[in-house]
Structures are given as C-alpha cells and as structure tokens.
Amino acid sequence: MAMYSPHVIAEMVDANEFWDLTRKHNVRGVPKTVINEGRHYVEGAVPEDHLVKAIQVVVGS
C-alpha cells in the first residue's frame, strides 16, 4: 500500500529489538499492525480487504 499511495507509510518493526514500542502497543503476538500510532490495531495476518477496513476505522471511507 505504501508503494501505491503517497499517503501511506508502512514500517515493518522488529518487536524484539524495539521494546519500548512493543510495550507501548501491547504487542503480545505477531504479526500485529498498529495504525496511526495506536488509533487502531489489527491482530494477526489478515487479508488485504480486512486491513483496508481497519484503515477506514481510522481515516474513514
């Protein structure tokens, strides 16, 4: 998504190395996707449309 839209930044974060972030977002299982610094979360690997719906929760349709 980040390669397609100039509005999206996608970051893959090593949970073991960035403990502060991991604790901040209560990452207990991976993958866990944090949207806009914690405004919404997606647990696990999800289909593309599920992620889109999660983004819509944060920034709308």
Add this chain to the structure above:
Amino acid sequence: MAATKGRCSLLAILPTNVKQQVEEMLAQIGDPIKMILVDEGGSSELDQLLTELDELSPKLSYQRAGVADADRYGLVEESLPSILLEGPEGLSRARFTGAPAGHEFGVLIQDIIDLSQGEIQLSDATKRYLESLTEDVHLQVFTTPT
C-alpha cells in the same frame, strides 16, 4: 574468508545456499534499487547483511547513513536502525525498522523486486480506496524473527 568489495568477513551472514536462492530471485530486478541503512554506525550484522546482498545483483546498491541523516529520511533516532529502499521514483514509503530476520527477510527481497518492477499487487478496490485517501496512514507491522 570471503573478500567482499575490499572487506573481509570471517563469517558470512547469508549461508551459501541462501545466497544462491536470493541471487536467483534478484535476477528479476528491473530498475536499479538502492538499499539505505540509517544507523548509529560501527560494526553491525545489518551492515554486513546489506553488504552481502549488494554483491548479489549489479542492479542493487547499498549506502550507509548515520544518525545525523535520520531527519533527512523522515526518521527519528528511536526508530534506528532503519532500512529504506530507493527506486526509480525516489524513496519508497515501505521501510524496515530493525533487522529483517526470518520471514521478514523474504519480504525485504520481494519489496526490492516489486519496487524495481513498479509492481503493485493490490486489488482494484484497494487501489481505488488508496486513491481516495486524503489523510496520512502510518502502518507499523510488528514481527519477530522466525
């Protein structure tokens, strides 16, 4: 010892069989891609990994930048080390915070290939939604090496 562009490493990060597989995958690279490591400098496995990757394709290059350059790449010091990719249209907005180990290494390789080919593997519906975005979206996918 393996002589790598003027450096010697006693132990390669990538096993030989993995290097061969990765080299075959990287043959798919279209436009040249630059990997940029932004970190605090010094000896690091991440530096060695990217140096080894760099050697597997003539269309791949590698640059290391320091903490002083973090701001220029839109990064904060707390998110270092970070790996960025630069393609024909500039810096990609997909990046790696920390080491891309395990499954994430495959994601790095695929991102390099996709960026070089301009391949966007998204559904038409997702593309339409992304085109409608007016606000910024920051996705952080937390993973662990497997």
